[in-house]
Amino acid sequence: MSMPIAPAIPTTPAERLRWALSDAWVVSGRELIHWVRNPVVILNTLLFPLIMVLLFGYVFGSAMRVAGGGDYREFLMPGMFGQTMVFGVISTVYVVAANAARGVTDRFRSMPVSSFGVLMGRVIADMLTSTLDLVILMLCGLLVGWRAHHGLGSALAAAGLLLLLRFALVWVGICMGLRLTPEGAGAAWMPLFPLTLLANTFVSPELMPAWLRIIAEWNPLSATVQACRELFGSPGLSGGSWAAEHAIELAIGWPLLITVIFLPLSIRRYRRLNR
Amino acid sequence: MTRFAIEAEGLRKRYGDTHALAGFDLAVAEGTVCGLLGPNGAGKTTAVRILSTLLLPDGGTARVAGFDVVGDPAQVRYRIGLAGQQTSVDEILTGRENLRMWARLFRLGPREAKRRTDELLEWFGLAGAADKRVKHYSGGMRRRLDLAASFILAPRVLFLDEPTTGLDPRSRTEVWRAVRDLVAQGTTVLLTTQYLDEADRLAHQIAVLDAGMVIADGSPSRLKSMIGGDQIDVVVRDAADLPSAARIIARVADASPEIDPDAARVTAPVKDPLEAITVTARELRDAGLQVEDLTLRRPTLDEVFLSLTGRGAGADGDRPAAEKGMVRP
Ligand SMILES: Nc1ncnc2c1ncn2[C@@H]1O[C@H](COP(=O)(O)OP(=O)(O)O)[C@@H](O)[C@H]1O
Ligand SMILES: [Mg+2]
Numbered sequence: 001m002s003m004p005i006a007p008a009i010p011t012t013p014a015e016r017l018r019w020a021l022s023d024a025w026v027v028s029g030r031e032l033i034h035w036v037r038n039p040v041v042i043l044n045t046l047l048f049p050l051i052m053v054l055l056f057g058y059v060f061g062s063a064m065r066v067a068g069g070g071d072y073r074e075f076l077m078p079g080m081f082g083q084t085m086v087f088g089v090i091s092t093v094y095v096v097a098a099n100a101a102r103g104v105t106d107r108f109r110s111m112p113v114s115s116f117g118v119l120m121g122r123v124i125a126d127m128l129t130s131t132l133d134l135v136i137l138m139l140c141g142l143l144v145g146w147r148a149h150h151g152l153g154s155a156l157a158a159a160g161l162l163l164l165l166r167f168a169l170v171w172v173g174i175c176m177g178l179r180l181t182p183e184g185a186g187a188a189w190m191p192l193f194p195l196t197l198l199a200n201t202f203v204s205p206e207l208m209p210a211w212l213r214i215i216a217e218w219n220p221l222s223a224t225v226q227a228c229r230e231l232f233g234s235p236g237l238s239g240g241s242w243a244a245e246h247a248i249e250l251a252i253g254w255p256l257l258i259t260v261i262f263l264p265l266s267i268r269r270y271r272r273l274n275r
Numbered sequence: 276m277t278r279f280a281i282e283a284e285g286l287r288k289r290y291g292d293t294h295a296l297a298g299f300d301l302a303v304a305e306g307t308v309c310g311l312l313g314p315n316g317a318g319k320t321t322a323v324r325i326l327s328t329l330l331l332p333d334g335g336t337a338r339v340a341g342f343d344v345v346g347d348p349a350q351v352r353y354r355i356g357l358a359g360q361q362t363s364v365d366e367i368l369t370g371r372e373n374l375r376m377w378a379r380l381f382r383l384g385p386r387e388a389k390r391r392t393d394e395l396l397e398w399f400g401l402a403g404a405a406d407k408r409v410k411h412y413s414g415g416m417r418r419r420l421d422l423a424a425s426f427i428l429a430p431r432v433l434f435l436d437e438p439t440t441g442l443d444p445r446s447r448t449e450v451w452r453a454v455r456d457l458v459a460q461g462t463t464v465l466l467t468t469q470y471l472d473e474a475d476r477l478a479h480q481i482a483v484l485d486a487g488m489v490i491a492d493g494s495p496s497r498l499k500s501m502i503g504g505d506q507i508d509v510v511v512r513d514a515a516d517l518p519s520a521a522r523i524i525a526r527v528a529d530a531s532p533e534i535d536p537d538a539a540r541v542t543a544p545v546k547d548p549l550e551a552i553t554v555t556a557r558e559l560r561d562a563g564l565q566v567e568d569l570t571l572r573r574p575t576l577d578e579v580f581l582s583l584t585g586r587g588a589g590a591d592g593d594r595p596a597a598e599k600g601m602v603r604p
Contacts, residue, residue, distance in 0.1 A: 009353060019382065026379045034367050103363040107424070110327045110357040112349060113380045272331075 009112065020117035027121025028128070031095075035129060045088060045133055049080045050140060056202055057144055067204035070235020077146035078158070078228040079201035082221050084137055085166040086196050088130050089173040090188050096122065096177025097185035105270075115270050123170045130166045134159060149233030158231035161251045165224045168255035171262035178269045200225050205238050217243040220258070223250035279338075280305045280432045280463035281326060286335035288321050288487075295321040297487035299335065303465060303480065308458055310474030311467040313484030314576060319467035320360055322484070323436045326465065327357045340431045356425030356462075360436040362417045363424070366410040370401050370420050373409060377424045395423040399453055415446020422453050426462075433457060435466040439473060451477060472573045475499075483583060491583055502582040504529065505548045506574050507555060512565035514539045520566075523558045527551040539567070544574070544582075 010016045035041055056064065057073040064072045099105045108118050138146075138159075148155035177185060198215050205216040216222055217238065226247035229237055238244040279302045286299035295318045303309040313319050324330040326339055328348040337344045340354035364373050374395055378388035396405045399419040409417060418438060425433060435454065439447040454477055458464055468474050474481045475495045483491040483498070491498060499505075507528070511520050517534050520541045524532045527550065528543035535542065545551035548571050559566050574582075 009349065022382075023380060026376055030365065030368065030372075030376050033372065037367050103359040103361040104365070106324075106329055106359050107357065107363040107377075108380070109329055110352060110355065111377075111380055112352040112382070 016114065020114035020120065023114045023117025024120035024124055027118050028124035029121075031121065031125030032128065035125075041091070042129065042132060042136075045084065045091060045129075046136055048087065049084045049137055052083070053077070053080055053140065053144060064203075065207065066236040067206045067238065068236060071145060073144050074146050074234050075204075075229070075236035076202065077141040077144070078225050078232060078234055079199075080141075081134060081137060081162050081228060082165070082199075082225040083196045083201050084133055085130060085162050085224070086169060086192060086221055087189065088126065088133065088166055089169045089176075089192065090185075091129075092122070092126050092170050092173025093177040093180065093188045094182065094185040096174050097180045098182045100178060101182050109270075115267055119174060119266060119270060122174060123167065126170045126173075127163060127167060131163060134162060146234075147232070150231060154231040154233075158228040161224050161227050161231075161248075164252065164255045165220065168258035168262070171259055171266050174266040175262050175269060178266070195219070196221060200238060204236050205244070206240075213241075217241050220250070220254035223247050223254055227251035278305045279303060280307075281309070281337070281339055281465055283322070283326065283337040284335055286322065286325055286337055287333045288318075288325065288330065289333055294487050296325070296332070296335075299484075299487060300489055301482055301492070303463060305463055306458070306461050307479040308454070308464040308466065308477050309480045309482060310478030311465060311482050311484055312469070312471060312474045312576065312579070313467070314469060314580070317484040318487040319484055320436055321487075323357075323359075323434045323465065323467060327355055327434050328352055329357075353428070354431040356428070356430035356433045358418075358421045358425045358433075358435050358438060360440075362421040364409050364412075364417050364420050367408060369406050369408055370412070370416075371396060371405040373420060374423055374427070378427050381427050383427070391427060395426065398456070399423045400449070413446065414442050415449050418442060418446065418450050419453055422450065422457075426457060429460065430462060432463045432465070435464060437467050437469065440469065447473075469576055471576055471579055475573060483579065485580065485584060498579075502544070502574055502579050504574075505545055505551075505571050506542055506578065507545050507548075507551050508540060508542050508568065508570045508572065509555065509559065509566060510538065510540045510568040512539070512567050516564045517541060519562055520559065520564055523562065523564075524555060526558075527554050545571075 061072045066075045199219040199222040205213045281303040283301045286296050288296040325332050328344050339351050342350040374392040396402045481498050482489045521532045524543050529546050532541045532543035
């Protein structure tokens with residue numbers, strides 16, 4: 001058997017970056033094969049928001065009031081987009097924890113693979129999945145009467161903000177996944193669920209008690225959802241507070257802040273896993 | 276002068292109150308197989324994880340393929356292969372896709388990755404199942420695929436953590452064959468195992484690990500001479516015959532025979548297996564004893580520990596290491 005020629009160890013930053021990107025490409029390719037062969041996973045993430053739309057949009061919908069008037073389902077859909085981005089974290093946490101428990105991460109770490117590359121592969125795969133989730137959910141939204149009133153450009157900007165939030169949360173998910181067992185990761189939705197409720201997802205913060213209203217308005221999810229409602233021209237924009245008036249700035253600022261904190265934490269945690 | 280592929284000195288690692296490694300010393304010569312033998316919890320995995328740069332030691336030093344595992348992990352990673360205690364293969368991918376992915380991550384170009392993948396599949400006897408998803412593979416096939424993945428760059432040093440635990444005898448033989456082939460190519464192998472039999476078959480050197488320390492280290496024959504080599508087992512039909520059977524065996528045994536009344540069995544270590552079994556068989560027949568079973572076998576891990584430390588392998592952890600009658604060759 002002939003021996004393969006081992007490539008030289010990268011020395012310059014440019015070479016290192018090239019390897020990191022190539023590693024990311026290989027790792028994300030593997031993840032994408034997973035969802036092509038196991039598409040049920042995508043349905044799983046979509047099942048929950050679809051049930052919520054039916055439940056809140058139709059069952060409770062008649063009893064729901066939109067501050068300032070307007071169609072409740074049009075108000076609800078941007079909230080569901082945002083909530084789906086947040087819940088996407090659960091699959092990130094789970095896959096990261098499962099890979100660590102099954103020895104896959106050990107193999108990566110015993111190889112001369114760029115740790116940034118491996119994590120970026122995860123991020124790319126999750127972002128592609130979430131984009132697909134979002135597209136399907138938007139098509140469903142169109143069926144129940146949701147519209148992007150300000151044109152394609154604004155709609156794309158809103159989608160960009162939603163995916164930006166998802167991007168930031170992938171790093172949170174990696175950080176959590178590297179600390180949890182797969183069993184623990186299965187329970188990750190528990191702290192997330194209340195976080196998505198203490199927001200403007202289902203109800204305008206104006207209709208909440210004052211203390212809840214402050215929490216709801218400053219929730220990063222609310223910033224993204226409020227910004228989306230602005231960009232889609234949906235009814236029920238909250239107003240009267242700094243956070244509500246600067247939703248777009250916050251919808252960019254919050255994810256950037258989360259990324260700045262959790263990206264280095266994830267990489268450090270990955271490199272020092274069990275060290 | 277012997278060159279060492281693995282050199283560990285005084286490695287220590289603590290988890291809370293557990294000393295997973297309590298001064299682990301080991302030197303493995305280039306191109307040889309070292310069997311790290313120890314019961315569950317002895318610290319085998321911890322040692323392998325430190326040597327393969329996955330874990331930082333609390334103290335001590337280690338060099339693998341000439342590079343310090345703490346100071347120069349990147350250099351070490353280019354020169355090692357690791358097959359961990361769980362197989363890291365991806366169930367949803369096919370065998371070929373698994374290997375191709377790992378090969379790409381080892382920075383082989385697409386064409387070279389393909390060539391190497393085909394070669395390894397052939398070599399590990401997986402060519403026929405290459406395009407089946409791994410979830411349909413048997414335990415032995417998964418192990419071999421995992422071994423193939425750890426061999427993509429033909430590493431100078433290969434770490435195998437309990438490569439045959441949980442495998443059926445046939446798969447076990449397949450894995451042994453694969454390991455022997457790798458060694459024939461000049462790779463140094465450190466393999467952990469709970470079976471003396473396995474270490475004896477594969478290793479040039481056996482290190483016995485107990486509570487985070489190597490308590491015996493040497494060639495299999497040296498270790499066997501320390502622990503009395505092969506064991507002869509005689510099971511009699513009638514427990515009343517046990518004393519007579521024990522007397523017969525005592526004549527060929529290396530140490531006084533042990534009697535297990537519940538199993539109606541007499542066991543003793545022997546130096547010359549052929550002589551022992553012929554003499555015993557003849558004398559048992561001449562004495563007219565009803566014999567259910569007469570076998571020659573390697574000592575179990577428990578017996579190794581009993582002769583090295585004066586206690587079985589199961590009872591570790593409740594006494595500090597200093598109290599355990601340490602045996603150093
Ligand atoms: N991550 C960990 N946290 C706490 N204890 C650990 C951890 N890893 C290993 N140990 C303990 O260290 C000891 C040695 O473990 P290990 O190296 O896995 O042994 P072996 O592989 O020989 O079975 C055991 O007592 C085990 O419980
Ligand atoms: Mg182990």
